[in-house]
Amino acid sequence: MALINDYLNTNQEKLALYTTAITRAHGKNHPEAFDVRELYTKIEAKVKAAGTDQPNLVAEFEQLREVTDHYTVPGDVCETYEAVYKTLEEADRIYSA
Incomplete structure (x- = not known):
């Protein structure tokens, strides 16, 4: 089940940059952007900690x-x-499959 790890590692640089960018550009009108950034950083940390194992990303x-x-x-x-939304949605789909 390294598929989710591979997908997230492949998109890590883009997601790290983009989730930060959307908080700056849209955070005032869309405070959920900060939640998205925080949740992404949690996912990223869990994927790194898991190595080749499947991380628990349900929550x-x-x-x-x-x-x-x-x-x-x-x-x-x-x-x-x-x-950001499309990439995270695809990650969610891969993880849930």
């Missing part, structure tokens, strides 16, 4: 679905915000 993905309204992209955000 983080449940919280992400809740704070993002199941990855619904707000209508007034940039492509970077959308990319």
Whole structure:
């Protein structure tokens, strides 16, 4: 089950940069961006700690679905915000499969 680890490691640089960027660009109007950033950093830490083992990310993905309204992209955000949601949604799908 290294598939989730591979996916997240492949997208780690982009997600680290983009989750920070959306808090700066949209945090005032979309405070959930800060929750998304925090949850992503928890996921990232768990993946790193797990090495090649499957990390337990159930709680983080449940919280992400809740704070993002199941990855619904707000209508007034940039492509970077959308990319974060789409990438995390795909990670959630891979993890839940």
